[in-house]
Amino acid sequence: MISFENIDQPSWKYDLLMAYLRMAHNIVYYRKFRVDNPENIPAKGTPTLVIANHQNGMMDAMAILHTLYRQDRRQPVFIARGDIFKKDAVAKALRFLKILPVFRTRDGGRSDIEKDLAIFNQAAEILQKGRSLVIFPEAGHQQGHYMSTFKKGFSRIAFTAEETNDYKLNLQILPLNIHYSNYFEAREDLTVTCGKPFTFEEFFDMYKETPNPAYLALNAKSRARVKEMTPDIDIPEYYKEIDELTRIMREPVLEHKGVDAKVLSNQKKADMETIAAVRKLRDEQPERFSALMDNMRQYLELLKQTGLNSWAVNRKVSGFKMVVHLLCSILLLPIFLFGYLNNLLPSWLAKHFAHKIKDPMMHSTFQYSIGTAFTFPIWYIILLVVASLLCHHFWMGLLYIILSAITGVIAADLKKAYRKLGLLFKAGRIRKSADYRKLSELDNLIVGEMEGLMF
Numbered sequence: 001m002i003s004f005e006n007i008d009q010p011s012w013k014y015d016l017l018m019a020y021l022r023m024a025h026n027i028v029y030y031r032k033f034r035v036d037n038p039e040n041i042p043a044k045g046t047p048t049l050v051i052a053n054h055q056n057g058m059m060d061a062m063a064i065l066h067t068l069y070r071q072d073r074r075q076p077v078f079i080a081r082g083d084i085f086k087k088d089a090v091a092k093a094l095r096f097l098k099i100l101p102v103f104r105t106r107d108g109g110r111s112d113i114e115k116d117l118a119i120f121n122q123a124a125e126i127l128q129k130g131r132s133l134v135i136f137p138e139a140g141h142q143q144g145h146y147m148s149t150f151k152k153g154f155s156r157i158a159f160t161a162e163e164t165n166d167y168k169l170n171l172q173i174l175p176l177n178i179h180y181s182n183y184f185e186a187r188e189d190l191t192v193t194c195g196k197p198f199t200f201e202e203f204f205d206m207y208k209e210t211p212n213p214a215y216l217a218l219n220a221k222s223r224a225r226v227k228e229m230t231p232d233i234d235i236p237e238y239y240k241e242i243d244e245l246t247r248i249m250r251e252p253v254l255e256h257k258g259v260d261a262k263v264l265s266n267q268k269k270a271d272m273e274t275i276a277a278v279r280k281l282r283d284e285q286p287e288r289f290s291a292l293m294d295n296m297r298q299y300l301e302l303l304k305q306t307g308l309n310s311w312a313v314n315r316k317v318s319g320f321k322m323v324v325h326l327l328c329s330i331l332l333l334p335i336f337l338f339g340y341l342n343n344l345l346p347s348w349l350a351k352h353f354a355h356k357i358k359d360p361m362m363h364s365t366f367q368y369s370i371g372t373a374f375t376f377p378i379w380y381i382i383l384l385v386v387a388s389l390l391c392h393h394f395w396m397g398l399l400y401i402i403l404s405a406i407t408g409v410i411a412a413d414l415k416k417a418y419r420k421l422g423l424l425f426k427a428g429r430i431r432k433s434a435d436y437r438k439l440s441e442l443d444n445l446i447v448g449e450m451e452g453l454m455f
Helices: 012-029 057-072 088-096 110-128 152-163 201-209 211-227 236-257 264-284 286-306 319-331 333-342 344-354 360-391 394-429 434-454
Strands: 030-036 048-052 077-081 099-102 132-135 172-180 188-194
Touching: 012 030, 012 057, 012 360, 030 057, 030 264, 048 057, 048 152, 048 211, 057 077, 057 132, 057 172, 057 188, 057 360, 077 110, 088 099, 099 110, 110 132, 110 152, 132 152, 152 201, 152 211, 172 211, 172 264, 188 264, 201 211, 236 264, 236 286, 236 434, 264 286, 264 434, 286 434, 319 333, 319 394, 333 344, 333 394, 344 360, 360 394
Parallel strands: 030 188, 048 132, 048 172, 077 099, 077 132
Antiparallel strands: 172 188
16 A cells, blocks of 8 residues: 655655656647736645646646646645556556545445545645645546536545644635646647635534535535636536537637737637626527527538538638748648658657547546657657767757757647648638538628627
């Protein structure tokens, strides 16, 4: 059995690993990593319980880790579901990463669940020392832009920490929102929004009398603080339709507000406004809501039939601009091919093993971890040796792998640009088809309907 004692103690080995992970996560894997309102993070040494929405496997934990570490080199302790600790090798790696196990009823037997009491007490001790503890109160990641209920394990830890310190700990609960431009691909954008930290002394008397209502009250307060920063599509029967609708309305909303449409934080706020408008429409005008969802269903079917996405529909691009894009694409093709071919094998291996995982929301976790820990480092060592031997100079081999790494990142970005260019050409080619004309009409109808609701 792996010991988790002193898991909160700072480690120079951890700092050494973070030097590599920060570069791999913040610069290579994600195109842009942004933290909004970092001033809301309590000062180092303040007992802090960090909570957040959970949608993207261990990438959510990495997002929080890098948010806190970049602030003041903080080494937070995480709490994760106990079933991933079953194998000793995995448990040792997780222990090094400062992750504690908590077992849910469906994860293990009664003996496992009984261990939780000791973990809760240890978590309280960690907080008492002024450390930061991170937990995802939903207890499992969701399959998209929506929130689940908060489980009582989080609130039990919070109350246990205060109780063991005679309710004088002044524990700060820091709510975060984690938002991705795309869950599944590398070279996307990631934003972490820090809400204002809060305390929960108003529930202490309730807890002393009957704990369970106090747990539920703290859960409700905490979930509301996270939800106010989170695009939460809470109409599950129309999830696909509303999710696509947020993409359709993103540019019109941002253009109306006059803010930068390329900033992910602004995109998130636009999505939240769209979801709020749809929710209001459902509550106040159910027939109009049903008609909108019917149109969205047709829209999704036509996107599938045409092979387009909503970004390419009715997009106005001048002939001159298309020619410029095409010429730039041709000029950059040698750089793309060099970077793409020199990184093809490790990239393919990482994706191959990731896609063997049944849960799609874990694909990016495995793609990042396998690529970061194994395939790319090993591949670059092989390239270094081979290039050095062929060129008879170590520095030539070193230059080769540096160029391979830099152009690999550029190639990943260019691949997305080429994909968009291909969609524009495809939209132009089928513009006169019946399917595209119907798609264009629906797009205008849906945007007009939503603009009438929102502006």
